[in-house]
Amino acid sequence: MVLFFVLGLSAAMARSDLSIPEAIAKGMAVYLMMAIGLKGGTGVAQHGIDTTLFAALLAGVVLSAGMPFVAFFLLTKTSPLPRVDAAAIAAHYGSISIVTFLAAMEAVRAAGLEAESYMVAVAAAMEMPAIVTALWLAKRGEGRLDATTLREVSLNGSIVVLLGSFVIGCLIGPDGLKPVAPFFIDPFKGVLCLFLLDMGVIAGRGLREGRKSLTPAVVLFGLYMPLIGAMFGLAAASIVGLSAGGTALLITLAASASYIAVPAALRLALPEARPSIYLPLSLGVTFPFNLTLGIPIYLALAAYVS
Amino acid sequence: MVLFFVLGLSAAMARSDLSIPEAIAKGMAVYLMMAIGLKGGTGVAQHGIDTTLFAALLAGVVLSAGMPFVAFFLLTKTSPLPRVDAAAIAAHYGSISIVTFLAAMEAVRAAGLEAESYMVAVAAAMEMPAIVTALWLAKRGEGRLDATTLREVSLNGSIVVLLGSFVIGCLIGPDGLKPVAPFFIDPFKGVLCLFLLDMGVIAGRGLREGRKSLTPAVVLFGLYMPLIGAMFGLAAASIVGLSAGGTALLITLAASASYIAVPAALRLALPEARPSIYLPLSLGVTFPFNLTLGIPIYLALAAYVS
Amino acid sequence: MVLFFVLGLSAAMARSDLSIPEAIAKGMAVYLMMAIGLKGGTGVAQHGIDTTLFAALLAGVVLSAGMPFVAFFLLTKTSPLPRVDAAAIAAHYGSISIVTFLAAMEAVRAAGLEAESYMVAVAAAMEMPAIVTALWLAKRGEGRLDATTLREVSLNGSIVVLLGSFVIGCLIGPDGLKPVAPFFIDPFKGVLCLFLLDMGVIAGRGLREGRKSLTPAVVLFGLYMPLIGAMFGLAAASIVGLSAGGTALLITLAASASYIAVPAALRLALPEARPSIYLPLSLGVTFPFNLTLGIPIYLALAAYVS
Amino acid sequence: MKMYSKKRIDIMVEAPLMTRVLKLLDDLGVRGYTVLPALAGKGQDGSWHRDGQVGRVGSVVQIFCILDEARVDAVIEPLFKLVSRQIGIVTLSDVQVIRAEHF
């Protein structure tokens, strides 16, 4: 699976014209959201609502809102980045990458572990809080996170599909899932391969752009910040009392950095921050790192602790 | 399945930016046409040509050509709509919505009923006649349904794919279907879910537009006309002697209103009619009504009568 | 399967507006490349590297580089085409059509034969050499095949995906293929049907354009050249010692004409050659010929010889 | 470099009418045109957005052609006649080109 990511990455680095049309990429993204939402929802319908659900949600929100402070501190100490840029980057690392999460789910399954089905809801809960923190950091309250932006950001398509499918999954349960399983369950992993091929191409382009605009200190941040995030995730998971699989997923969420929802929100709310810094960093450095080295580490960490 | 439609509808009403790229929506539409065409065709190949086939086709044509008179009469009596607009709306209600038909097929199957396989051919036959009637109503013969328009309309892509796949299905039979079943049959219901999510978004937008342009009398028409159509469909089905499943489908066809083929044809043949009236009515009022309340009613009706 | 091609072809000839969005067509093309790459690669992983692999690759390269001479000779003898146009056409017939190859693979399987899994690698190897020959023919060395063009052409997306997936297939082996089989293997044939519907539409348009720009001598060339290519392919296959299935595939490769990679390369390297001649010929004449009549002939030929 | 003055006609028209407009341009002997897809828009007949759209109603395409000033009147009158009953607008502007014989 990761091999397709590497293929896409190499193709983009070699300047091949390989690319997946935007419409297909968007279509696959919607499909993947629906599929994991349904899977998570039917899981919850089957096992009942775990007592840890709310604790895990709360942990996610706290992680997302809290980690930007750490990231911001590290960035302003180690690099001469302007305040807004540091805050913008911090937002990405507080929030999550859903593709990294998908890959971790597959890795967890391949390792024979099981994770709490509601983890997709935790993932959804972790998208936004980091943005609020970062805007506060950037402007000490002067930020433009007005009601319109907040609504636009929180009603973004992928969150709506993910949560909507989660709810539908809860409603229909495992029996309702069966007739659509040949579309949403069986080919899932294959679609993820195709999607990762595409993400590899995008990450490769990000890396190429990044070579021009990123300083070593910032690149380094993109490599050690996931590990710091992982530690916070690990701590939160053991406080909440998640299973080994769930722990691996929460670690991954904490370690991953957003490159879709947060950038879009920041372009509206913090236009002074430069996307030419935060996008290549999250997409070209941290994302490939997590997919290749990170996830195995997080899985080992979770297995070791549990 | 309908839940995804509701999800899309709610997202659009809440002004979420959720949307499926146009290319994906079109691709799914072609896929669904091919799949039901093949399924219908192989069904016919298996059961032989039923003696009721021609009666059903004829019934479909008569329904499609006849119902616009009823609709036109009701509209001109209950609302001050100009003649052309009333005729244009009438055309939509004479013709059919293939997505509503698909949803009804699934509902029939879920209810454990079986319908005549040739019903897809009946659906195809019902698309066009209503337009001819409506043009005559609009202009008493002055309409611009010249040969070019007629050819353009009757060779529209979805009809060609549907009928072509139906013929191919007749030729290859059930054995020929087997190797492509993992693509055309198994994931069918899942694709329909995704498609309905998209249709929900479109219907939601239609509803929002409709709030501005539709008068209460017209909205009401969009709710009772399907039921009147259903009665005609029921009558036709019992004359033809369809099975319970087939009856439910013919009722649904009669009750449903077009929002793809007819609008496109009318823009060419009757440009004076306002799409800002007929599109929201068919798409935002009748279509959601049929998908949520209508189909269960039609199914109950068919079961009760048979 | 071929029936869908015929459907698309007829629809385009009848000027129906049936069409598959470009994004979907491109997405399917990537999918098909990945699928056959993976299948071929896992086949090689299973059976080990055959001693004939290198001989087959070499044969492919020689065929691709050599056949343009024959084609060029025939064209300049039988028609008054300018030198550049003849060379451009020759390039197409030396190179290959991957869709024709896909259809032949399905036909081989349907006939109960098995082909060497590495034939996809042979197909990839046959894409480029013909272009080099043709440029030399066109200009006796003056051609603009500079390093940039060469890199652009050889790193074109489909080759990269095909070979990349082949390598991935070799690495993961049959066990690694299993979890993604519901996406890459089971629906494969169905996707190919949809793709062929689309190719039918394109071929039909090519045919319509071709009516204006092609002379009878050139059209005739588009019909007999595949058969000549088939003979060369047959000879090469028996020298290499391929199985009956492999022989059928090598014949098909030799007989098929490119309409994606070569035209794109020629627009850059040989812009004086007219696409209004080479595209309709390859796409509108040879491609449909091969799909309908050619492949059964090549299969019979291979079966007869082996 | 020597440049020649030409006119550019831009036609924004609802998608179902596209083939007719192109046919008209063909019939009028226009030597070339280009069609661009539009994503969204607003006009007197309401606003529309392409995403999610299955049919072609509601969406608009932009057709433009570069042609000689002398030919403008001969083209724009029938064009306007065709478009005026439908959803769409037509604009005219000045451009300069390099290859005069092309247009």
Place this chain on the structure above:
Amino acid sequence: MKMYSKKRIDIMVEAPLMTRVLKLLDDLGVRGYTVLPALAGKGQDGSWHRDGQVGRVGSVVQIFCILDEARVDAVIEPLFKLVSRQIGIVTLSDVQVIRAEHF
């Protein structure tokens, strides 16, 4: 044929800002506009390409509207204010139209 002189405003702006620009145009009472998708581009903020893009960041849309010269200033000032902090450019040019009442 009688033509009327109008102005055309072209706005190339990053996609996440699109809805805001359109809302502004609505609020300013602009009678119509069209949005075209862009495929790729380059500006001061780096180059981008649409294919493969999942999110909307980095990609640009082109919005144009035809309007009366008298209204240009009232529209372009708030527009510029909105766009100037963001990635994007605004241009103005001359066009002629047939139906004056439309704009």
Place this chain on the structure above:
Amino acid sequence: MKMYSKKRIDIMVEAPLMTRVLKLLDDLGVRGYTVLPALAGKGQDGSWHRDGQVGRVGSVVQIFCILDEARVDAVIEPLFKLVSRQIGIVTLSDVQVIRAEHF
């Protein structure tokens, strides 16, 4: 509002040539450009339609860049040299912009 006069170059060129044109613009130091996808078209080399197209041959993209009048000649000559052997056309027109330093 203060506006500055600039020139707009529009290049309609077959898709396989796109990367070369963009590279040329980069090499010539052009500060920005935008690429729009075209859907269909007709020229001397026949007509084409994008839907269903798998390859890039036959389809056309529109590239435009806004630049200073003083730079036009330096750009348009090599551009024309590149495009003239291929399928494509180049036009030039007048626009006005707000931020002069951008171009």
